[in-house]
Amino acid sequence: MILAEKIMKHRKQNGWSQEELAMKLNISRQSVSKWESTAAIPDLDKIIKLSEIFEVSTDYLLKDELEDEAGVGTISDEEPDYNNETVRTISLQEANSYMELIDGVSKKMAAAVAACILSPVLLILLGGLSEYRKTGITEDMAGGIGVTVLLLIVAGAVAVFILIGMQLDKFEYLEKESLNLQYGVAGIAETKRNDFEPVYKRCIASGVALCIVSAVPIMIAAAFNSTDMVYIYCVVILLVLIAFAVFLFVWSGMIYGSYQKLLEEGDYTRSKKLESKRNDNLSKVYWCTATAIYLGTSFLTGRWEITWVIWPCAGVLYAAVCGIAAMLRKS
Numbered sequence: 001m002i003l004a005e006k007i008m009k010h011r012k013q014n015g016w017s018q019e020e021l022a023m024k025l026n027i028s029r030q031s032v033s034k035w036e037s038t039a040a041i042p043d044l045d046k047i048i049k050l051s052e053i054f055e056v057s058t059d060y061l062l063k064d065e066l067e068d069e070a071g072v073g074t075i076s077d078e079e080p081d082y083n084n085e086t087v088r089t090i091s092l093q094e095a096n097s098y099m100e101l102i103d104g105v106s107k108k109m110a111a112a113v114a115a116c117i118l119s120p121v122l123l124i125l126l127g128g129l130s131e132y133r134k135t136g137i138t139e140d141m142a143g144g145i146g147v148t149v150l151l152l153i154v155a156g157a158v159a160v161f162i163l164i165g166m167q168l169d170k171f172e173y174l175e176k177e178s179l180n181l182q183y184g185v186a187g188i189a190e191t192k193r194n195d196f197e198p199v200y201k202r203c204i205a206s207g208v209a210l211c212i213v214s215a216v217p218i219m220i221a222a223a224f225n226s227t228d229m230v231y232i233y234c235v236v237i238l239l240v241l242i243a244f245a246v247f248l249f250v251w252s253g254m255i256y257g258s259y260q261k262l263l264e265e266g267d268y269t270r271s272k273k274l275e276s277k278r279n280d281n282l283s284k285v286y287w288c289t290a291t292a293i294y295l296g297t298s299f300l301t302g303r304w305e306i307t308w309v310i311w312p313c314a315g316v317l318y319a320a321v322c323g324i325a326a327m328l329r330k331s
Contacts, residue, residue: 003041003061004035004036004183004186004187005181005186006060006061007042007050007061008036009180010054011036012270015270018032018033018036024053025050033190036186037187038184087177088173088177088179089179089181089182090174090179090182090185090262092185092188095189095262098174101167103255105167105168107251109160109164109250109251110248110250110254111160112156112160113246114243114244114246114247114250115153116154117239118240118243119149119150119154119157120308121236121239122146123142123143123146123147124232124236124239125236127139127142128228143302150304175276176273176276190259190263193263196252196255196256196259200256203251204248204252206248207246210248214242218231218234218235235305239308275326278325279322282325283318287314290314290318293310294307294310294311297310
C-alpha cells in the first residue's frame, strides 16, 4: 500500500472529509486531494503531522511494504476495525465499468421519472376541453383516452426502472459495503467528480428555480381572474416545468452520486451506509405504502393534477421518519 492509499484509508476510518483533514493540517483541501490521487507528495513536516493525527509511525507512512502499524490503532486491509465489517476492494476496471454504466443510464432514468410526472397532462387537457365544450370529445372519451395514455406512459417508465435496476444490481454493494480502492481509482474518481461538480451545481440551481417559477403562471391567472380553462393550461405548464426540473435533479444526481459512492463521501460515508442498512426494511414498507396511497387517492378522486403532491410530501416525511427511527435506536 502506497502513501496516498494510507492517507485516504486512515482519513476515512476516522470519518473525516478531505476538508476536515486539511483543516487539521492547516492546508487547502486541494493539497489533500493531490496527495490521495498521487499527484503530489506531502512535505516531511506534513508527514510527521499526519503520523501524529493518525497515531501511526512515519515509517509506516513512508514504507510501501509496511501494510500494518504495530501498536496503537492497527488495522489490516483484510479486516478493518470499522463496525467489524469487511472491506471490498474495487479495481480500476470495475470502477470504470460502473461510471460508464451510470453515464449511459442516467438520462434514461431521468427521462422515465419525468415521464411519470407528465403522464396526467393529456388527461387534464382532454378533461378540460371536453368539460368546456372546446372539442367534440365527450367527458367519457376524454377520461378513457387520458387514463389509457397515462397508464401506458407509467408502464413504459416502470419498464425502464426495472431494466436499469437490473443493470445496477451488480453494483449495489457500493452503497452498502465499505470500500478499498486500488491504486489510481481514487484519483480518477476525484478528477471526474471535480470536472462534473460545476455542471451538478448548475443543474440543482436550475431545477430549484424551475420548481419556483412553475407556480408563476397560476399566480398570474389568479391575478387576472382568468377562466377555468386558463387554469388548466397553467397546471399543464406547471407539470412540464417540474418534470424538466426533476430530469435535471435525477440526471446530475446519479452521475455525481456515482463518484461519491466510489469515494465514500456525502451520503455514502461508512457511518451513513450502516444507518442505511438499518433503514432497509423501513424504506421498503414506507415507499410501498406511499405508492399505494398515491394510486388509491388518484383513482378514487380522479384529481391527478393535485395528487402528485403526495410524492414531494412523502419525500420530506421520509426524512423525518428516518430521523425518528435513528433517535429511537439510540434511546
